Amino acid sequence: MSRADWPQGWGDLYEPMSVCPRCPELVKNRTQVVAGDGPPDARLVLVGEAPGWHEDQQGLPFVGPAGQLLDQLLRSVGLSRSQVYITNVIKCRPPQNRDPLPQEVENCRPWLEAQLARLKPRVIIPLGRHALVWFFPQESIARLHGTTRRREGVVYYFLYHPAAALHQPSLKRTLEEDFKRVPALLAEAAPAAPDKPQPEQLSLF
Numbered sequence: 559m560s561r562a563d564w565p566q567g568w569g570d571l572y573e574p575m576s577v578c579p580r581c582p583e584l585v586k587n588r589t590q591v592v593a594g595d596g597p598p599d600a601r602l603v604l605v606g607e608a609p610g611w612h613e614d615q616q617g618l619p620f621v622g623p624a625g626q627l628l629d630q631l632l633r634s635v636g637l638s639r640s641q642v643y644i645t646n647v648i649k650c651r652p653p654q655n656r657d658p659l660p661q662e663v664e665n666c667r668p669w670l671e672a673q674l675a676r677l678k679p680r681v682i683i684p685l686g687r688h689a690l691v692w693f694f695p696q697e698s699i700a701r702l703h704g705t706t707r708r709r710e711g712v713v714y715y716f717l718y719h720p721a722a723a724l725h726q727p728s729l730k731r732t733l734e735e736d737f738k739r740v741p742a743l744l745a746e747a748a749p750a751a752p753d754k755p756q757p758e759q760l761s762l763f
């Protein structure tokens with residue numbers, strides 16, 4: 559991603575992130591930091607695990623085969639990538655696509671926290687186990703997929719990671735089924751129209 563594609567006014571966040579030195583092994587192996595992609599006013603944020611080879615090369619999240627599946631899923635519910643913000647728990651590709659180390663997740667935590675503080679999304683979808691436990695430690699994606707939680711005005715909706723679904727046809731079917739609920743969650747989380755206050759609904763958030 560070039561600087562020209564950074565969200566307007568986010569240079570003070572993306573600039574230091576793009577040269578982040580916190581994880582020496584990742585810094586040594588990365589082509590570039592993959593900060594995230596999407597409009598700064600997105601109501602829906604999807605959070606994956608870590609950049610893979612394609613993402614590392616292009617500087618964009620979810621552009622490999624898992625990203626193509628995610629695009630398909632978004633299209634299947636009438637959404638496009640231009641409407642959502644996509645990022646990962648860690649912003650640099652682990653060598654050989656290994657799992658992120660706990661220390662790397664902690665090192666990177668302030669970046670994702672800063673992104674979410676700016677985005678103020680209504681709905682967050684953690685994709686897969688690593689993203690789930692970033693938000694809700696000790697939880698299991700096998701148990702929580704397809705369910706929601708509400709916390710501090712945000713609806714969390716848990717889905718399997720598209721990369722896992724690519725390797726297991728049964729998970730892919732589950733992910734496709736679970737994804738169908740996304741538009742309803744977005745509609746439910748939308749703020750009430752100013753001329754039609756809905757105090758009961760607002761009190762949920």
Ligand code: SF4
Nearest residue numbers: 578581649650665666
């Ligand atoms: S993974 Fe995150 S914390 Fe680690 S070097 Fe990359 S941007 Fe920095």
